[in-house]
Amino acid sequence: MSPPAPLMRAVVATAGGALRLSRVPPPSASPSQVLLAVAATAVNRADLLQAAGRYPPPDGVTPVLGLEAAGTVMGTPPAGSGLARGDRVVALLQGGGYADVAAADVGCVLRLPPGWGGDDWAVRGAAVMEAWVAAYQVLLLGGCVRPPAAAAGGGPPPPPIEGTAPWGGSPPLPPRSPPPRSVLVTAAAAGVGTAAVQLAAAHFGVPVVIGSAGTPSRRAAVAALGATATVPRPPAAAPAADASPDAPPPPPPPCAYTDGVRAAAPGGVVDLLLDAVGGGGAWAAHPPLLAPDARWVLYGALGGARAATPAVPAALLARRVSLLATTLRGRPAAYRGGLVAAFGREVLPSMAAFPKGGRLAPVVHTVMRLDDVAAAHELVASNAVVGKVVLRVADP
Ligand SMILES: NC(=O)c1ccc[n+]([C@@H]2O[C@H](COP(=O)([O-])OP(=O)(O)OC[C@H]3O[C@@H](n4cnc5c(N)ncnc54)[C@H](OP(=O)(O)O)[C@@H]3O)[C@@H](O)[C@H]2O)c1
Known part of the structure; x- marks a missing residue:
């Protein structure tokens, strides 16, 4: 019999709404998932709602909090995913980011562009996925289109979002x-x-x-x-x-x-x-x-x-x-993956260029340790945060 996997740290909310940093078995990856060694995650308002019992995770999703993570790919990712062990990535999660290890749908993982963030790559990366993909989604639904001049000068024209016709097929929302x-x-x-x-x-x-x-x-x-x-x-x-x-x-x-x-x-x-x-x-x-x-x-x-x-x-x-x-977390994997892929093609490269030419950057209000997650939630609840509170999970 093989020895049990070592336990990892993870944050779950008790029935009373308190946050508990526990030692739990690490997740296993489904055939369409990859495991990440989480370096940093970030707090979202939805995490506060989940802890208060007002935003339960979708069926089958871990109760561990955390809708996003920056980290490195562990083990052997699924063939055809384009990912390799040790890649620095960011992931949009349905849960599980407040932990040492997270399982992410491969379609919701983006490899960070070369040069991303320097020593701060994980902090900057952790603040991207939930907020920026959500913002990108609502602007697209609102009919925003990249100006032709910008698209021509800064890469290919805006791509269609595969699999993401907002109402589950056709017709998609007309521009x-x-x-x-x-x-x-x-x-x-x-x-x-x-x-x-x-x-x-x-x-x-x-x-x-x-x-x-x-x-x-x-x-x-x-x-x-x-x-x-x-x-x-x-x-x-x-x-x-x-x-x-x-x-x-x-x-x-x-x-x-x-x-x-x-x-x-x-x-x-x-x-x-x-x-x-x-x-x-x-x-x-x-x-x-x-x-x-x-x-x-x-x-x-x-x-x-x-x-x-x-x-x-x-x-x-x-x-x-x-x-x-619109929502994001409860959407089918194909929808979230299509949106993430479009975001990765159209927006992430501009963010990687910041501040040397790029004008888009995640706004990090402060960085706290995973152990201080309760204080981080209190800070977000105080409405004094501009942008994101990042939780550092692993030492840089
Ligand atoms: N549907 C989706 O796809 C999707 C995805 C992500 C997030 N969301 C939702 O988007 C919202 C923002 O999330 P977030 O994580 O970005 O939030 P956040 O960083 O925690 O910031 C929320 C801000 O909203 C303002 N606010 C707080 N209470 C308010 C109230 N009662 N009335 C009006 N404004 C209030 C405060 O700013 P001021 O004090 O400056 O007003 C506060 O800082 C949440 O409702 C979240 O659930 C939806």
């Missing part, structure tokens, strides 16, 4: 014509938000990029990433429901958020809304800020899951708004 000329990025200082602002401004060339954030210093950070204007957070409180469901939409109560967007957007309205806030007062505030034929891409519910706003449907109808809701 928005013309591409959005203005985008409103909510929670722009967040992990996803900092990526979305940079991608919108520098990669997709959207001329007007408006970002919301909770404090003046956070708004300054968002402006430094390329936003053309910044505004406060959307209102938290939902307005009272209309007396009659058939009444015409009332104008939203003015607030610094709506006033700011109106002042910054051409004509006072935006072509694309990237909405991580969802409910609360944001839900009713947003429709009047959208241009005719705008896209509203909903990808989070930071502001809550409820909103008392029967006027919203009429406002969306009047503007012919496309409301798209």
